[in-house]
Amino acid sequence: MIRDVKAERRGMAPRGTVWLALGCLLLAGCAGQASGNIGGWYSARGGVAPSGTRIYVCHAFGCALKTPFDFSPAHMRRLKAILAKGRKSPAAERAAIAEAIAWSERTIGPVVGSDKDVGGYDLHNAGVPGQMDCIDEATNTTSVLSIAARAGYLAHHEVASPVARGFFLDGRYPHATAVVRETKGGAAFAVDSWPEDNGVKPVIMPLDAWFAERS
Incomplete structure (x- = not known):
């Protein structure tokens, strides 16, 4: 790391140290492992x-x-109406879930100012009111799916607590995702809206495959 001698002389932390600390703090939020229940996550x-x-x-x-x-x-x-498209099978319902989350983001975005949210991790947007990190995205997706489940709109899945992966030590950035489980058999799937811009369908994949990703 390049030393910021002037900052050290003023009793300030070097710029490199500040940016590293800020990055670690932000990413550590994505690294916290999910609790056993959704309430614990919130x-x-x-x-x-x-x-x-x-x-x-x-x-x-x-x-x-x-x-x-x-x-x-x-x-x-x-x-x-969107989720009703998935009544035929669990796979069809996951496709409908992706459509529903994209629709919800387009609906909510203009109200909260997140309609220009950029997908993926961007340190420069940290703290910008209209931008979201993986904690925001996992929480919001879980919230939307929770009200849908309570209303009886999901036929093949239940909403589980978000989960997280990576903590630098294994060579991966920390990252979190919302999760759904099939009501028959219990197969778990990541519903990951963080990689995409606001209003784009989230990535849905088996949770084991999501945990194995290196990115």
Whole structure:
């Protein structure tokens, strides 16, 4: 690391140290392992669980900001119609879930200012109100799917607590994702909206494959 001698003389941390510390703090938020229940995920990360058809949208990285969003009756009808496309099979429902999450992001984005959210990790956007890291994305996806499940819109899956992978020591950046499980057999799938821009369908894959990814 290049030393910032002027900063050291002023009693300040070198610039390289500051950026490294900031990056570690932000990424460590993505590294926290999920609790055994969804409620534990929210409480451990300063989030707020959905109430009725209201969710609390996390944004600005690490759930630093939380903005309430109410799904109107019209919104709920639209959400139901999208998820109804997946009634035939678990695979069809996962495709419908991807469509529903993309729709929810396009619907919520203009209200909370996240319509320009950039997919993937971007340190320069840390703290920007309209940007989201993996903690924000995993939490918001879980919230939307939770209100859908409570309304009876999911036929083949239940919503599980988000999970996390990586902590530098294994050569991977920390990362978190929302999770659904098939009600028959219990197969788990990542519903990962973090890699894509706002309103783009999330990546859905078997959770074991998601954990094995090196990126």
